[in-house]
Amino acid sequence: MEPVFKWQAQRTTTPEGVYSVLRTAILDGRVPPGEQLRETHIAADLGISRSPLREAMTKLEEEGLIVKIPYRGSFVVEVSAQDVAEIASVRALVEPYAAELSSEALRGSERPRLMQIIKELHGATESSDIPASIDAHLRFHRLFYDFSGNRILQSMWGSWENKLRLYLSTDHRSYSDLHDVAVEHERLATVALEGDTEEFRQELVRHFQSALRAQ
Known part of the structure; x- marks a missing residue:
């Protein structure tokens, strides 16, 4: 299944920049709760390697905005x-x-x-x-x-x-x-x-x- 949100217009290369792009997209609702953050698609759209992306996603996980599920991937946390x-x-x-x-x-x-x-x-x-x-x-x-x-x-x-x-x-x-x-x-x-x-x-x-x- 293709991701809903496209990241092409959000080009950045630093972990902090990637973190900011992802965090903003989550908090303004463009990437909704429950949505999977697919590393392959995001890295390709942003034109970056997996390393800064993973660093940014680790920070988002520590902040409680995403959750990593073994063998499934990373998802935006859902709050009822x-x-x-x-x-x-x-x-x-x-x-x-x-x-x-x-x-x-x-x-x-x-x-x-x-x-x-x-x-x-x-x-x-x-x-x-x-x-x-x-x-x-x-x-x-x-x-x-x-x-x-x-x-x-x-x-x-x-x-x-x-x-x-x-x-x-x-x-x-x-x-x-x-x-x-x-x-x-x-x-x-x-x-x-x-x-x-x-x-x-x-x-x-x-x-x-x-x-x-x-x-």
Whole structure:
């Protein structure tokens, strides 16, 4: 079976360049979940040897975007709506607590980092850059866990992030305007900085509406 996506227009030679091409194609949905990444076709299309391709695919596997199945090949990881709904239901409970724990850092020394991510979300909106929007989206939420000082919360986020990255590659395309993603996160940031945990929880539940419907 021939691959759906053609790579000819994506010519690059370095492992980092190949990684970027593959990652972008996965995250913007051109190579969908469950699709096989055939090394022979990709190498021929990109005009490269197998070595940089395999290095790039190993990095994608470590990132959780692809899975290698013995004797079958490499495939884009599939994430079910139920997986994401279950994650969202837990996040609705624990992320307000993470926001509360991290509020001192985010109101203080780490506030510029929070504001920079909001700026990057708006920048991704202006260029309709879905992968950049997804990266900023995840880094925004990760801040609450990173600066909570709670290793259990940090571990929980680490176990979710790659599944969320793949889900968002579909969910972001459901927005009629990526500007809505930036606005939602700007509102979450405002509430978090105000220190209103209950209002943050309510905003978060609204933010998760599409994911929670799958439960």
